[in-house]
Amino acid sequence: MEASRQTSPPDSISQDVNPVFFQQLRDLDIPEEAAKQALLHTGNVSAEEAAMYYFNKLENEEADGDLMYKMVFVVNMDLAMGVGKIAAQVGHAAVGLYQALQDKNSWREMAWKWDHSGAKKIVVQGTSVAHLLELQAQAMSLNLPTYLVQDAGLTQVASGSRTVLAVMGEEDIVNNVTGSLKLL
Structure with missing residues (x-):
């Protein structure tokens, strides 16, 4: 019996990132890398969870005076x-x-x-x-x-x-x- 192997999707989205959630984050004008990181950080649970992480992180960075x-x-x-x-x-x-x-x-x-x-x-x-x-x-x-x-x-x-x-x-x-x- 031969084991099946998953291959990476043809587009540039990492296989670890849910493409539906990723697109929902992009529709919110969240930058591509930030959207990927938010999804990975939250375990791809949902776009809402990743968006909350992203926006809370931004608020915390602004409050802390973090620089770019x-x-x-x-x-x-x-x-x-x-x-x-x-x-x-x-x-x-x-x-x-x-x-x-x-x-x-x-x-x-x-x-x-x-x-x-x-x-x-x-x-x-x-x-x-x-x-x-x-x-x-x-x-x-x-x-x-x-x-x-x-x-x-x-x-x-x-x-x-x-x-x-x-x-x-x-x-x-x-x-x-x-x-x-x-x-x-």
């Missing part, structure tokens, strides 16, 4: 990397920065808040390595965690090339560093 956080990736456009190379380098930057966030208690707390508020990520264009270094210095002067990727040089760019700068922090402060840069 984001992670920004500044790509060195001077290197003329291909799309796949850029994606890989942004991945390296995300992992590197997330690991760096584990070094300090305040940064770990920031990572947790960022993760539980939708894990906002933005990719923007930097002009050169000098530009990335200038942005990194500015971010560090504002006590923002950063991570600068240096490529191993196995494919499209020379070894040691600085490809992507990752910066994370309170959205308003990060915007002081990267807010004027064009989206990639």
